[in-house]
Amino acid sequence: xxxxxxxxxxxxxxxxxxxxxxxxxxxxxxxxxxxxxxxxxxxxxxxxxxxxxxxxxxxxxxxxxxxxxxxxxxxxxxxxxxxxxxxxxxxxxxxxxxxxxxxxxxxxxxxxxxxxxxxxxxxxxxxxxxxxxxxxxxxxxxxxxxxxxxxxxxxxxxxxxxxxxxxxxxxxxxxxxxxxxxxxxxxxxxxxxxxx
Amino acid sequence: xxxxxxxxxxxxxxxxxxxxxxxxxxxxxxxxxxxxxxxxxxxxxxxxxxxxxxxxxxxxxxxxxxxxxxxxxxxxxxxxxxxxxxxxxxxxxxxxxxxxxx
Numbered sequence: 001x002x003x004x005x006x007x008x009x010x011x012x013x014x015x016x017x018x019x020x021x022x023x024x025x026x027x028x029x030x031x032x033x034x035x036x037x038x039x040x041x042x043x044x045x046x047x048x049x050x051x052x053x054x055x056x057x058x059x060x061x062x063x064x065x066x067x068x069x070x071x072x073x074x075x076x077x078x079x080x081x082x083x084x085x086x087x088x089x090x091x092x093x094x095x096x097x098x099x100x101x102x103x104x105x106x107x108x109x110x111x112x113x114x115x116x117x118x119x120x121x122x123x124x125x126x127x128x129x130x131x132x133x134x135x136x137x138x139x140x141x142x143x144x145x146x147x148x149x150x151x152x153x154x155x156x157x158x159x160x161x162x163x164x165x166x167x168x169x170x171x172x173x174x175x176x177x178x179x180x181x182x183x184x185x186x187x188x189x190x191x192x193x194x195x196x
Numbered sequence: 197x198x199x200x201x202x203x204x205x206x207x208x209x210x211x212x213x214x215x216x217x218x219x220x221x222x223x224x225x226x227x228x229x230x231x232x233x234x235x236x237x238x239x240x241x242x243x244x245x246x247x248x249x250x251x252x253x254x255x256x257x258x259x260x261x262x263x264x265x266x267x268x269x270x271x272x273x274x275x276x277x278x279x280x281x282x283x284x285x286x287x288x289x290x291x292x293x294x295x296x297x298x
Contacts, residue, residue: 127256127270144244144255148224167226167246168255 007042007084008101011035016075017063023075024061025052025083032062038090041083052083098153103160108133108143110164111151116141119160133162141169205235205264215240228253232268247271 011027027035035041036052043049051067069075093099100122108116108131117135122145124130134140143149143162152161164170199206208231218225219239228246241260246253247267254271256262262270 125254125270125272127254127258127262130255139252142246142252142254144226144257146244146257148244149255163224165224165226165244167228 006087008087008090008099009082009084010038010041011062011083013078013081013083014061015079016072017058019072020065021069021071021075022055022063022065023069023078024058025064026060027062032057035062035083036064038085041085044082044084046084048078048081050083098155102155103131103153105158106153106155107159109159109161110169111161112164114164116162116169131160143168205237207231207234207237212237212239215243218243226253226255229267232266232271234267236262236265236267238263249273 010029011025013023014026015024017024025035029035033054036054040049040051053065054062055065056063103119103122106119116133120132120134122131129145130142131145132140133143149163151163211231211234214227218227226244226246230248240258243258245256247256249271250273256270
């Protein structure tokens with residue numbers, strides 16, 4: 001990992017804003033403006049520390065003032081810096097909720113006992129959280145992070161137990177379904193009448 | 197231009213059959229589909245589809261808010277890893293948002 005285990009990356013400075021030393025921060029927190037709510041942040045190598053005061057938002061980024069940065073030149077010098085805080089400063093997550101940082105790297109085991117590697121990444125494309133599971137040797141698999149698919153998340157042992165739903169790791173009934181789809185192809189396209 | 201209302205929403209016919217079959221079984225199953233163009237209908241709510249993005253099947257848990265959208269909207273075909281020279285380690289850098297079990 002880029003950071004040590006005890007730190008979490010809250011955002012990254014993507015550029016300068018204005019001439020008064022304000023910076024644009026791409027925030028990774030659930031509420032973007034919370035990037036400065038967990039106390040002073042430090043750089044990836046731990047040599048620099050800043051206090052972040054959020055002053056606004058613009059086009060998917062947070063505009064903030066960092067203590068010690070007074071003009072645009074200084075703001076441009078810190079472009080690309082990742083902002084870290086100690087993991088202990090973050091509040092404990094609610095029941096059934098987990099920090100992405102805690103999930104990535106956990107081992108994945110099916111409820112049948114078969115090992116499937118580990119969690120490589122966590123995504124959300126608008127249809128629920130998805131974990132990418134893989135062992136590095138075979139193609140990774142996307143698993144929905146839902147009660148139906150995830151039987152247990154054991155943080156102490158570092159293991160996630162996944163229910164092997166049909167169609168998740170195997171091909172399920174695909175052969176039958178693909179044939180159905182192929183033979184019907186476009187003629188079977190249905191236009192459902194809108195009675196609304 | 198928007199699709200004419202008199203035509204109704206478009207959905208591939210075999211998708212309806214698949215959804216009905218899975219509902220009939222009464223158990224959770226990921227329905228693998230390639231039809232990104234199909235509209236999400238009310239009868240799909242609660243089901244999990246594996247929508248192909250050209251590479252792999254992305255799980256899509258259908259909720260009420262998604263009705264009327266297309267399946268393809270929830271399975272992006274491109275992934276942007278940034279312009280900077282990213283290393284394998286960087287990909288695992290820890291974002292702070294929390295994942296919640298649906």
